[in-house]
Amino acid sequence: EHVTVHLSVEEYDLYSGYNDYNPTFDSEVTGYTSFLTRGEFKGPTFDPLGQSRLPAPPLEEKNEETPEEKIRILEKKVNDLIDDSCVAQSMGALQLALEKAKEAGRREKALVRKQELSGNGDHISLDLTYSVLLNLANQYANNEMYPEALNSYQVIVKNKMFSNGGCLRVNMANIYVKQKNYLKAIKLYRMALDEISNAHKELRIKIMQNIGLVFVRMGQYSDAITSFEHIMSESPNIKTGFCLILCLYAVGDEERMKKAFQKLISVPLGIDDEDKYFPSIDDPSSDMVIEAIKNDKLHQMEKDLKVLAERYIMTAAKLIAPAIETSFATGSDWCVDMVKSSQYVDLANDLEMSKAIIYLRQKDFNQAVETLKTFEKKDSRVKSAAATNLSFLYFLEKDYDQADRYADLAMNADHYNPAALNNKGNTLFIKQDYERAAVFYKEALRNDSSCTEALYNLGLTYKKLDHLEESLECFLKLHAILRTSAQVMYQLLLEDPQQAIECLMQVISITPSDPQALAKLGELYDSERDKSQAFQYYCESFRYFPTNIDVIEWLGAYYIEAQFCEKAIRYFERATLIQPTQVKWQLMVASCYRRSGNYPKxxxxxxxxxxxxxxxxxxxxxxxxxxxxxxxxxxxxxxxxxxxxxxxxxxxxxxxxxxxxxxxxxxxxxxxxxxxxxxxxxxxxxxxxxxxxxxxxxxxxxxxxxxxxxxxxxxxxxxxxxxxxxxxxxxxxxxxxxxxxxxxxxxxx
Known part of the structure; x- marks a missing residue:
């Protein structure tokens, strides 16, 4: 018998919809008749063993799209354009992102008109309109089209139907900051702050921090201090604490600087659980977990935060040390004591090391030496760093025996310290033991291939040993690393005068006031018998360094050769001041007077x-x-x-x-x-x-x-x-x- 199946309208629509979502089923299917239009069809006889096959339900071509379906498709296209715009902006294609945002805006307007014409104006998606306008404003701002961006933000802010539009005043204020319209920026920041509830504490803190930074740019440090102190009392963070110290330093408030520094070093970082990155003895399987998380993005973020905090604390301590006490030494000692009693106890040694460096910059060498010698009983890392600085300090004072002793001490504390190895090589270089000096320079480069000082010194050593090919190779490598180093370019001077002149011209383009390079250029042009160019560069060298006897001698001879003896007098008189015990310069001055006809003089x-x-x-x-x-x-x-x-x-x-x-x-x-x-x-x-x-x-x-x-x-x-x-x-x-x-x-x- 044939089974009669009656399909309702809903079931028929279901089949049609299935065909709509699966276009591969649009191909012609045999075994169907047109009686589906009558609502029934006859199937095969009942066959429980499956010997006969029930044909699949018939498919018909899809009817015309309904208005609702067209609106849904248009909405999907608008959302796709917004996504494409955001992706392009994240990849740096700002112009393409703006074009996509504009196209999304045009499609969204067409969609709204279609809904209004179809009588579905009540179903307009406000979320879609908000997304289109916000993305368009952001892309205008990214492309530095600030008036257009402000207009787009203003449309959102003034529309009362957008409940969260008020917070976009922060974006508008950021644009005014870029335009240096600080008063308008502060006004908008405060308006946004009034519209954001206390439940969004983190957002309010960031807005208040922006207000404080704008006050700093305006030079109103007192108002900035008020904002930063409020933040430090509500939700302290490292950046705000550092900004507070800078503002207090600007106004010269010593006591509040001390309190602000104490608040800065007490800010919790939230990364105290360092044990999670070390294996557990009780749980051997923890090694796999540690291997997975020790270099993940979260751990890297924690390390970056810690490095940033240490840098801010070090900078703040160096800044306020001379200001909070009567002397730099007393202020530095106070900062060291505070750090030792905080969570940053490891920074105490670094602060004492920086104290010695500041003594060096102040040319107080005795205090620097005494401070560095206190590190001889510390751990190996600090001991090696202090000995390295002491070695270089004694090297500058030409006490090469002490420099050699402290270089050995630094290497014993840390044999892989490239700076210590470089200092050891320098002491041997001065003693003209070039072979051994090259060994230490090579060892320093093996431990740290980016040690440019060792590479430069190795090139000089090869030059002393007449290994010119190796020396040139070192300086070419160094030139590839330090493209703008005038010293490296100067060492690359070749025997060919024209190539040497070209190389020196590059040096002059980087350091136009280098008297030695200018004098060398003058010498090269003089060897090429180009007196005019030689005179120009010798004059420039004399202008920047008027005590070079060779340059003075050449200029005086040039004027004598040109029979302008009265002009040569100026240079020989300068030579007389430089070398008052050399009678020849004074005799030349007198001869110039005689030859110019001024016999009484x-x-x-x-x-x-x-x-x-x-x-x-x-x-x-x-x-x-x-x-x-x-x-x-x-x-x-x-x-x-x-x-x-x-x-x-x-x-x-x-x-x-x-x-x-x-x-x-x-x-x-x-x-x-x-x-x-x-x-x-x-x-x-x-x-x-x-x-x-x-x-x-x-x-x-x-x-x-x-x-x-x-x-x-x-x-x-x-x-x-x-x-x-x-x-x-x-x-x-x-x-x-x-x-x-x-x-x-x-x-x-």
Whole structure:
């Protein structure tokens, strides 16, 4: 028999809905007839063994979507756009997030219009409208479109249908803070605070903290202190306590600073249960749990919070130590005592260490040494750090034996301390034991590959050992780490002048006021015979460091070569101030006066030189010539003095020769402290061609034969270059005293 099945309207809709949610069932199915439209169909005969098969219920194409279904689909699309906007913002695609938020706003408006036209205006979703407006305002703020963001927030706040819209005044206040409209920001913060109930204590605390920070930006520290003190009394936290100390320091309230510091170190962090990260003896299975949680995000958050708290406490202690007591030492001791009695007892040693560092910055080395020596009986970590600082301190004072001793002490306390190994290498480097120094630098790098000091020193060591390839490799590695280090760039100077100039130009771009780099650039351009560029960089070097003798010497020679002797006087006078016992600079000043035609000033300068260096032969020769040329009566006196000095020099040389046969040449003329009269020195070789073309031997100030009085002299600036003739009369540049009548006392004996 056939079974007749009557389908109700609800059952028919159920089948239709099943077809709607499973579109894969839309394919054509055989075995169905159209009698479903009549509400019944005949099935197969009753077959309990399953020999015949009951056909599946027929499916028909879905009817047209109802208005409610279309509205539901539109709502889903709007929600998807909001989700996409938030995801894009979290990935940093701020512009895409804003576009998605705008599209969601347009779709939501279309949805509202459709609901109103269909007569379902009462079913408009306020939550969806709130989400669209809030997301759009947030994306405007993220893209720094502040007027548009404020307008969107204002729409939500003014709509009374949004019950929680008042708290968005906090977002509006944050925008006003970014725009530096602090008065408006404080007003909105307070309005939001009035609308938030006391049940949301954490949110109220954060708003009050924002109010205090805005007062700090406005410079109203008293109002900020009031806000921060209220927070510390209601719900204390580390950041607020630190801000309170800063404000009290700004107003100079010593007693309240002490109380605020005590509150800061008593703030509970909520991470006291450190035992949970250590295995339990009674429960061996706890190892698996500890392995799972020891590096999870919660543990990392706890460690970050502890590090932040310790940093705030250390900074606050360093700040208030000199202000809360009559001296820095007393204030620092008070902070250390407070920390020792708190939960941060481990910070006491760090505070004492920072106390020693502050003594170093104040150049109170004795107090620094005494403070660091107190750590010799502490635990290994603190002991190693103190010994490392002591080693470097003694190294700076050039007490290399003590530096070496404390470097050994630091290594014994902690053999893996890279700073201690680096200090040990430095002491060996100073003793020129470069092989052993390289060993310690390499050990420091093995323990800490980021120890740039050891890598730099290793490069210098290889340079001393003439291992230039290894040295270059070290400095190239260091340059990859420290891209803007001028010292590293300077060490990368190559033998090729052009490459060296390019490298130095990079150094100058980073440190434009480095006088040594500027002088090196001038030297390189001078070797390339580019005098104009060399002069520019030497002048810049002199401007930043006007006591470099080499630079002064080059600039003076440059002006002499350019026949501007009066401008060279400035540089030689500066050299006279730097090296007052070197007579050659004063002789150059006098020669510049003479060659520029200022004979009275030249004579006065020579007389002043004679008063300071009465035994200088060259000065007496100049005085004899000038006085004779100007017709002065003092010529006879200076000639007699010249004769006596020549005799004294002859007797001195004979004594030296008799006492030391075969010794080096005798001492030069001048006083005992002036060694510049013997030789010009190696620096003289860098002077211009005019100054290098001195006639005679390499000792321009050497006296002539003592057997015969010689009143001739050699200009320390070299022979004067002939000026171009402009139609004027021939000018005598060299004085000829061949026809001069000398007195009887000037004749040879």
């Amino acid at each position: 030249a004579l006065e300068t020579y007389k002043d030189i004679h008063r300071k260096f009465p035994e200088n032969v060259e000065c007496l020769r100049f005085l004899v010539r000038l006085c004779a040329d100007m017709g002065l009566k003092e010529v006879q006196d200076y000639a007699n003095k010249l004769k006596k000095v020549e005799k004294m020099k002859e007797i001195r040389e004979q004594r030296l020769k008799s006492g030391r046969a075969g010794s080096a040449r005798g001492l030069g003329e001048g006083s005992a402290g002036s060694g510049g009269e013997q030789k010009i020195g190696a620096n003289w070789e860098r002077l211009s061609a005019t100054m290098r073309s001195l006639p005679g031997s390499n000792e321009p100030y050497e006296a002539s034969s003592p057997k015969e009085l010689d009143a001739s002299y050699v200009d320390p600036l070299g022979p004067e270059a002939e000026r171009p003739k402009m139609g004027a009369k021939n000018r005598v540049t060299d004085y000829d005293f061949a026809d001069e009548e000398l007195g009887e006392d000037l004749l040879p004996e």
